[in-house]
Amino acid sequence: MxxxxxxxxxxxxxxxxxxxxxxxxxxxxxxxxxxxxxxxxxxxxxxxxxxxxxxxxxxxxxxxxxxxxxxxxxxxxxxxxxxxxxxxxxxxxxxxxxxxxxxxxxxxxxxxxxxxxxxxxxxxxxxxxxxxxxxxxxxxxxxxxxxxxxxxxxxxxxxxxxxxxxxxxxDLKPRLPQEVIYHENSYKAAEAEVKPYLNQYDEVMQHYYDVRTSGKRKDRWSDLVMSTLKGxxxxxxxxxxxxxxxxxx
Missing domain, CATH: 3.40.109.10 (NADH Oxidase)
Structure with a gap:
């Protein structure tokens, strides 16, 4: 641009x-x-x-x-x-x-x-x-x-x-979809408005780690975040x- x-x-x-x-x-x-x-x-x-x-x-x-x-x-x-x-x-x-x-x-x-x-x-x-x-x-x-x-x-x-x-x-690390980050006029908290995009992002991150590590890692973003926050x-x-x-x- x-x-x-x-x-x-x-x-x-x-x-x-x-x-x-x-x-x-x-x-x-x-x-x-x-x-x-x-x-x-x-x-x-x-x-x-x-x-x-x-x-x-x-x-x-x-x-x-x-x-x-x-x-x-x-x-x-x-x-x-x-x-x-x-x-x-x-x-x-x-x-x-x-x-x-x-x-x-x-x-x-x-x-x-x-x-x-x-x-x-x-x-x-x-x-x-x-x-x-x-x-x-x-x-x-x-x-x-x-x-x-x-x-x-x-x-x-x-x-x-x-x-x-x-x-x-x-390599550039993929970010969350804009649909999750950017909300207009009100916060979108409903599962139907958020979860499909998070599932999609988990697949993107799995592919990213798979390629980056030649198959040694296939982490989903949501699992990584939960692991971090549990500690x-x-x-x-x-x-x-x-x-x-x-x-x-």
């Missing part, structure tokens, strides 16, 4: 990068693009931490579940929800904002701001021919990430973003989020 839509629809996660660092100009362009994203009430409640120190990257790779591409990439970004600077401004101005900072609404604002910024960063990186991979695995051990990156209260690491020159070209992963999160000063009200 146009180059921007083609770029967006060709997104894929890259987990193997060439051993070449991003230039300062590339990093600055990616961060500037992230900053151009929409932000609620212009509060800009996020921070991006670029990790270049090899030991820190290796430690983050271990914390994320020994994912090698966390350490081996062109540049590693950590996107954080951040209300710490707002707390500082309040202290300097002698304005009481603690209750607001601890609200669920401001927690959501900070998380959404960071996510929007990260997606802008991703599109910018891919427009330069770079590859990316989001790393939710850093949430396996946020206490450890906090220590590695010296993160204060009211800052919450959400995910990493590995960026670099791709050294692989994986009780990162159940410490609520306590950690509150410890950091978020979502207390």
């Amino acid at each position: 146009n180059p921007t839509i083609d770029l967006l629809r060709n997104h894929r996660s890259i987990r193997k990068f060439k051993d070449e660092r991003l230039s300062t100009e590339q990093i600055q362009a990616i961060v500037a693009s992230a900053q151009a994203a929409s932000t609620s009430s212009h509060v800009q409640a996020y921070t991006i931490i670029g990790v270049t120190d090899k030991e820190k990257k290796q430690k983050l790779a271990e914390l994320a579940g020994n994912q090698a591409y966390v350490a081996e990439n062109g540049h590693f970004f950590v996107f954080c929800a951040d209300l710490y600077r707002h707390q500082q401004i309040g202290e300097w101005a002698e304005v009481e904002i603690e209750e607001s900072l601890q609200s669920t609404e401001k927690f959501m604002v900070a998380v959404i701001d960071a996510a929007l910024a990260a997606q802008n960063a991703t599109v910018a990186a891919e427009s330069m021919g770079l590859g990316v991979c989001y790393i939710g695995g850093i949430r396996n051990n946020l206490q450890g990430v906090q220590e590695v990156l010296q993160i204060p209260e009211l800052v919450l690491p959400l995910f990493g973003l590995a960026v670099g020159i791709p050294d692989q070209q994986p 009780k992963s990162r159940m410490y999160m609520k306590d950690f989020v509150e410890k950091q000063g978020f979502n207390r009200k």
